[in-house]
Amino acid sequence: MKFITSSIAGVAALAAAVAVSFSGASIAQDFPSKPIQIINAFAPGGATDTAIRGLTKMSDNFINQPIVIDSVTGGGGVTGILQASRAKPDGYTLLVADTVMTTLPLFQENLPVSAEDFRPIGVFNLRGAWLLARPSKGWETLADFVAAAKERPGELTVGVPALSSPQHLAVIAIEDTFDVDVNIIPYGGGAPTMAALLGDQIDAGMPGAPAGLDSVNAGEAVFLVASTELELVKFKGDMISFPEAGIPHDLGIWAALWAPKDTPDDVMAELATIFGGMAQSDDWTNFARSYGVTPIWKPLDEAEAYIGASAKSMSDLAKLIK
Amino acid sequence: MTSHILAAFADIFQPMSFAFLFVGSALGLLVGVLPGLSSPMALAILIPITFGMEPFSAFMILIGIYVGTKTGGAFAAILIRTPGTPAAAATAMEGFPMAQRGEAGRALAISIGSSFLGGTVSWMVAVPLVGVIGLYAVRISSADLAMIGLMALAAVSSLSGRDLLKGLMSSCLGLILATVGLDELTGTPRLTLGYYQMLGGIPFLAAIVGLFAIATVLVDMSEEAVNAKPPTNRGRFNLISLMRELWSMRKQLAVGTTIGSILGVVPGVGSDTAGWLSFAYVKRQIEKGFLKSDRKIGEGVPQGLAAPEAANNAVTGGATIPMLTLGIPGDGSTAIMLGALMLFGLQPGPLFFHESPDMAYGILIALGVANLTTLLAAVLLIRPFTAVLRIDRSMLLGSVLILALAGSFASTNNTFEMMIALSFGVLGYLMHRFGFSIPAVALGLILGPVIESNFRRALMISRGDAMVFLTSPISLICIILLTLLAGKLLYDFVSKSKTQSETQNNQPTNK
Numbered sequence: 001m002k003f004i005t006s007s008i009a010g011v012a013a014l015a016a017a018v019a020v021s022f023s024g025a026s027i028a029q030d031f032p033s034k035p036i037q038i039i040n041a042f043a044p045g046g047a048t049d050t051a052i053r054g055l056t057k058m059s060d061n062f063i064n065q066p067i068v069i070d071s072v073t074g075g076g077g078v079t080g081i082l083q084a085s086r087a088k089p090d091g092y093t094l095l096v097a098d099t100v101m102t103t104l105p106l107f108q109e110n111l112p113v114s115a116e117d118f119r120p121i122g123v124f125n126l127r128g129a130w131l132l133a134r135p136s137k138g139w140e141t142l143a144d145f146v147a148a149a150k151e152r153p154g155e156l157t158v159g160v161p162a163l164s165s166p167q168h169l170a171v172i173a174i175e176d177t178f179d180v181d182v183n184i185i186p187y188g189g190g191a192p193t194m195a196a197l198l199g200d201q202i203d204a205g206m207p208g209a210p211a212g213l214d215s216v217n218a219g220e221a222v223f224l225v226a227s228t229e230l231e232l233v234k235f236k237g238d239m240i241s242f243p244e245a246g247i248p249h250d251l252g253i254w255a256a257l258w259a260p261k262d263t264p265d266d267v268m269a270e271l272a273t274i275f276g277g278m279a280q281s282d283d284w285t286n287f288a289r290s291y292g293v294t295p296i297w298k299p300l301d302e303a304e305a306y307i308g309a310s311a312k313s314m315s316d317l318a319k320l321i322k
Numbered sequence: 323m324t325s326h327i328l329a330a331f332a333d334i335f336q337p338m339s340f341a342f343l344f345v346g347s348a349l350g351l352l353v354g355v356l357p358g359l360s361s362p363m364a365l366a367i368l369i370p371i372t373f374g375m376e377p378f379s380a381f382m383i384l385i386g387i388y389v390g391t392k393t394g395g396a397f398a399a400i401l402i403r404t405p406g407t408p409a410a411a412a413t414a415m416e417g418f419p420m421a422q423r424g425e426a427g428r429a430l431a432i433s434i435g436s437s438f439l440g441g442t443v444s445w446m447v448a449v450p451l452v453g454v455i456g457l458y459a460v461r462i463s464s465a466d467l468a469m470i471g472l473m474a475l476a477a478v479s480s481l482s483g484r485d486l487l488k489g490l491m492s493s494c495l496g497l498i499l500a501t502v503g504l505d506e507l508t509g510t511p512r513l514t515l516g517y518y519q520m521l522g523g524i525p526f527l528a529a530i531v532g533l534f535a536i537a538t539v540l541v542d543m544s545e546e547a548v549n550a551k552p553p554t555n556r557g558r559f560n561l562i563s564l565m566r567e568l569w570s571m572r573k574q575l576a577v578g579t580t581i582g583s584i585l586g587v588v589p590g591v592g593s594d595t596a597g598w599l600s601f602a603y604v605k606r607q608i609e610k611g612f613l614k615s616d617r618k619i620g621e622g623v624p625q626g627l628a629a630p631e632a633a634n635n636a637v638t639g640g641a642t643i644p645m646l647t648l649g650i651p652g653d654g655s656t657a658i659m660l661g662a663l664m665l666f667g668l669q670p671g672p673l674f675f676h677e678s679p680d681m682a683y684g685i686l687i688a689l690g691v692a693n694l695t696t697l698l699a700a701v702l703l704i705r706p707f708t709a710v711l712r713i714d715r716s717m718l719l720g721s722v723l724i725l726a727l728a729g730s731f732a733s734t735n736n737t738f739e740m741m742i743a744l745s746f747g748v749l750g751y752l753m754h755r756f757g758f759s760i761p762a763v764a765l766g767l768i769l770g771p772v773i774e775s776n777f778r779r780a781l782m783i784s785r786g787d788a789m790v791f792l793t794s795p796i797s798l799i800c801i802i803l804l805t806l807l808a809g810k811l812l813y814d815f816v817s818k819s820k821t822q823s824e825t826q827n828n829q830p831t832n833k
């Protein structure tokens with residue numbers, strides 16, 4: 001009896017397997033049939049981690065499967081990116097990563113993985129790097145800062161979260177445009193940069209949004225310029241971006257979802273539909289606004305073009321680093 | 323402010339909120355007990371689960387975990403000489419010998435009581451100062467941080483280990499290992515041996531698990547340990563005698579609490595350092611005869627257990643308050659809590675206490691009450707946990723090894739971390755064999771990056787002017803203390819070798 005039941009089960013399983021293999025063409029309709037894992041290569045609690053958690057918070061409205069965010073840290077971010085690149089290209093293991101995908105190879109040689117190993121599913125948010133100073137400095141605009149920098153060449157200290165980060169490149173862009181020279185101090189993260197700024201240890205800071213948003217709203221810090229358009233961000237007072245300030249660079253810190261490069265087109269399209277739905281939902285756009293980032297959605301080819309242009313502008317700026 | 327605080331107390335003592343805080347504490351204790359599992363990891367895993375909850379209830383769980391892990395680390399340290407968290411490493415020094423004497427229950431009770439007192443007292447001091455703690459925290463400059471780190475390292479390495487030279491050598495080894503990875507200030511990879519996994523430095527948690535947990539297993543498997551006494555538990559738990567005992571150690575508890583409260587505010591120098599510094603203080607007191615004890619340090623002195631436990635819980639207030647008032651997290655756990663607050667649409671920072679007083683004061687008060695729920699949960703867990711002692715030693719060691727490896731894997735989801743843990747296990751075993759100081763290596767690893775990058779950053783800001791270390795008061799005080807310590811050690815060292823050579827010279831004539 002036991003034998004019979006087990007063979008019935010076996011036949012059923014076989015039939016199911018055959019059915020699955022014949023329905024290969026409609027794979028996208030069944031997708032996803034199991035949980036989707038998103039690898040985040042950087043420490044939990046950071047801006048990209050918070051953004052992806054905010055994006056997928058209401059994922060139940062879009063898919064019936066759970067989305068699991070996995071932190072695979074270490075190796076300066078390389079470990080997680082590499083692990084995602086080696087995953088089976090079936091759309092069930094994805095990567096969330098920001099501009100680091102394009103800045104990492106600018107400064108590190110012989111990395112075992114690069115953006116070439118992935119296809120972007122979509123860019124889902126954009127943050128600015130913003131230049132902040134304490135009100136006690138008496139600077140109200142970027143012009144005041146530039147004037148002070150010209151007066152004391154090489155003396156003004158500007159904190160950035162890390163060397164070769166978009167924030168660092170943004171300071172380089174300011175230096176290059178206005179022909180000034182400032183003392184750039186890397187602080188090893190957005191939080192220590194803000195701490196140094198609020199503790200009056202540096203003259204200005206260039207953290208990435210949303211660090212410092214609340215300090216600006218409380219009048220503890222003055223907003224001088226943002227490296228990209230900041231529409232939709234809840235901010236007290238005027239906002240001025242690089243293009244408006246006459247700086248010929250648009251340096252957004254974008255975050256994107258990626259899939260391993262051999263992921264089939266129909267799965268990519270399905271993923272873009274699923275995450276596009278989340279990225280255009282009110283839940284996400286409202287959250288992003290109050291969090292301090294700009295919600296955008298650039299899927300597939302659009303994302304590829306956008307990321308390519310951003311990489312080009314960053315590598316041009318990187319050449320200016322002394 | 324007072325009305326908000328009272329309202330927060332009322333919110334927390336609602337049955338449901340209190341239950342969530344209690345559940346969080348119990349979870350935190352379990353996470354703390356397992357070597358390699360840390361509170362940032364547990365918080366990151368739990369955040370998606372809390373999405374469906376009210377923000378306030380969610381935060382009761384998260385705060386409970388944060389505080390609970392600080393206490394839980396001591397259980398494993400005392401019962402199996404394997405610290406469950408890096409912060410509890412100092413706890414094993416006296417806690418395990420006490421367990422070997424048959425006082426496992428007493429040691430656990432003391433550690434739980436000290437954790438509670440350290441956490442609660444530091445919180446009571448912090449609450450009225452909530453507005454200014456963050457402001458002082460950001461005033462600590464790079465120059466100050468470098469010198470605070472150096473001072474802590476010198477204080478611990480001069481006291482740990484049997485002889486000074488080996489202690490210093492151990493610290494230097496830790497400092498050298500800390501240079502591995504990308505240079506924070508230039509982006510150059512250093513000593514990575516071509517492994518991209520090392521770009522971010524030696525995986526810290528895995529190294530600590532290796533040095534303390536795996537090395538302990540190896541030591542226990544070696545010959546010397548076979549004859550050693552296994553830890554046992556005799557005697558019954560008695561609340562009155564515990565309170566009497568804690569009262570008799572009030573001075574050590576106060577010092578531990580003070581060290582923890584201050585270091586909690588200093589970024590990058592968290593609970594691990596606080597524990598060792600407090601231990602070093604008790605050790606010095608006993609060696610100098612200021613503290614009467616019928617036992618030598620390393621033989622199970624209760625004070626040497628109480629001070630570090632008070633210290634590592636006392637850091638919670640200092641690390642959390644700048645996160646609430648300035649939006650600047652003090653450690654990995656508070657960084658994740660900051661992210662979680664933002665996911666709930668809240669914006670910690672200067673306006674947080676005005677715009678969301680329910681939540682801001684709720685978290686502030688929960689931080690204190692969590693010490694109470696952790697105490698309750700821990701007392702309930704003493705008995706089940708001491709059952710570990712009845713497990714056959716060989717089975718236990720195998721389980722610890724598996725847990726340690728699983729924990730180091732889980733810290734980053736990488737097998738490379740397991741290799742690091744094993745390598746550091748062997749290193750730790752060899753260091754133990756030859757009398758080098760494992761805590762000094764660990765502290766070198768922790769403080770190395772703090773000292774190095776802040777030292778260089780200070781010089782970058784001052785554009786190469788070393789006077790920056792003398793013009794800042796905190797840095798200046800540290801330099802003076804360091805000079806005194808170095809002078810004292812040199813004097814002791816010279817006079818000791820003089821007496822040694824004299825006795826050697828005298829020996830032939832006596833014969």
